[in-house]
Amino acid sequence: MTNNDPIIALATPSGVGAIAVIRISGNESIRLVSPFFKSKSGKILLDQKSHTLHLGHIYDGERILDEVLISVFKNPYSYTGEDVVEISCHGSVYIQQEIIQLFIKNGIRHASPGEFTLRAFLNGKMDLSQAEAVADLIASDSSTSHQIAIQQMRGGFSNEIEELRTQLLNFASLIELELDFSEEDVEFADRREFKALIQKINSVLKRLIDSFALGNVIKNGIPVAIVGEPNAGKSTLLNALLNEEKAIVSNIAGTTRDAIEDEIVIGGVTFRFIDTAGIRETKDEIETVGIQKTFQKIEQAQLVIYLIDGTTLKSESQLEKHLSEIKRIEERSTQKKILVLLNKTDQISEKKIKEILHFLNKNITEEVLSISAKDKTGLENLTAHLQNLLNKGALSNNQTIVSNARHFDALHNALKSTKDIVSGLDKGISSDLIAIDIRQALFHLGEITGQITTDDLLGNIFANFCIGK
Known part of the structure; x- marks a missing residue:
């Protein structure tokens, strides 16, 4: 999962077009591309600064493949957090494949679906919910689905989850401290204040869970x-x-x-x-x-x-x-x-x-x-009625809306754990048992943003991405 060998893929849709963009990422990507590129100004690609554009030709031996515009992004200031080269070539399918095959023959591997965004996540450029929003943004086919994806990709949902997690962690540390002094029978965490915090967290979790009804229909x-x-x-x-x-x-x-x-x-x-x-x-x-x-x-x-x-x-x-x-x-x-x-x-x-x-x-x-229906009279009233059936108040107020089923399940599990915390506080159970429920709530919140992940989870998420993203 942490492999940073150079990868290549077509970043624009396959097929003929005016322009195609080929993306290469990896710590050796600039060095590997440099020998095959001759700048019109005579500059060496490897010596150029980050975030610069260079016009020239891609050569396969003595043969010119195409006149291209190359963008250079040096780590960590790139989409993936690695060295990235983007080659804008003419949109001929033949040219696209010739350039891609040239670099595959010279040490660059073809990227897997979603591997560029996976690397961005692994290199800390975005959290997991933001990475998933990239796929939702690409798939968005209406203004509302686009709005939800943009908000999530910009970190609106992540920030809300992180705030809940931070508040919970602060009290968790006090509860864990009590365990270290269990023989002295002391309490560092104010139970009334802690219960009020958990109830506040529960109300936020419920709001996010309820928003899925709207988010799911907007997305699908x-x-x-x-x-x-x-x-x-x-x-x-x-x-x-x-x-x-x-x-x-x-x-x-x-x-x-x-x-x-x-x-x-x-x-x-x-x-x-x-x-x-x-x-x-x-x-x-x-x-x-x-x-x-x-x-x-x-x-x-x-x-x-x-x-x-x-x-x-x-x-x-x-x-x-x-x-x-x-x-x-x-x-x-x-x-x-x-x-x-x-x-x-x-x-x-x-x-x-x-x-x-x-x-x-x-x-x-x-x-x-x-x-x-034949004369199309009354259809404006019908379409207005259809819009009114969908309560878009949360969308209009720019509130966080959950549209991902994985996030919905994690929020449900987190809410169950926080309810167990409240129940434990009401019953006066020991700190070690409360600590177990707190850890579970933190675990489920961490699943959303990717602070807690498994290789299987990441594989399932990024397998649904398109190649080149």
Whole structure:
């Protein structure tokens, strides 16, 4: 894990482009690159200062591979904390590979996934939570996921965890001191003050744990299942939201046999819409499988949009049937939000729309919205409603939001240990037993920032990085 042999990888996406960047890191990297680079100004690369740029050519023997711009970063003032050379060459795949293979033949190893960032962590350039934020930043596909990743990479989360750990360590040292004087039966740590601190730490831990509900959906997107009877306009609604013909639309009931999914960013949050097969009794084997998949998608979704075709509502009994279906969905998934939409309002009168909405709003907790997916009327109201369903108050207030499942588990374990500390203090247990719970809490907090790690943990984390980062 502490090996600092020189490594090389393409730092920009693979494929043809105007420019490609090849990154080399390791304590011998500048020395190994220098013989193959001829500066236009005649300078020797090995003699140049850190954070300088040099224009010249990369040579393989007498053959010029490319005209390049080389950046030099000397340790410890680099991304990895080692000597780093970055070669900006022309974006031809052939040129990229020729340069990489040249240095691999001359003592530089191809980097493993995430190895540059792993070295940055091992060399103290960032802690583990910041390193993980690098991967989240690369993967961010919305303004909110980008905001969370940036805040974590800049150390917002790390600072909060470190503050908790420091406060706990101060009292831990006093408790440990008591163990050294156990025969004298003295107390160096004020138990009331210590209990107040632990309760304060618990409230912070709970806030961070609760933030994961928001952070997780922002990071991974909110799955939204669009359900309803056949021909209710589910596929038309999906196409209208995506502004493209993603799903086949037909007057024939049961056109959608399999779930169709696509994503759209609304208000900086990614929503993953799932168009499902219409729910009805059918003898068609393929359609039956599709309906079974509909209920599977309902289970997986965090939000269910239930679509009602307003043109089919001829009696109150039909509305009752829809209410019964909505109740069935609620019973199968009590934790999900269900948003009911009255569709095809362009084909029914204003009076009838009001009557239907009045009946539905009397029997449904959430407000029922009216839309015409075909004409795209009411969609602005729908998207605004979708944004309001997600409480982004913590994000707006720039609070720390946990989006990493590993951090969430470590916080849970830390909270369990701090609760054990409070319980021990209430029961008046001995200092040696309290010290065990304190050590456990410190261990779990240290897991987040990487003060406590194992090779397996680091291997699992950095294996998910792209090569070159």
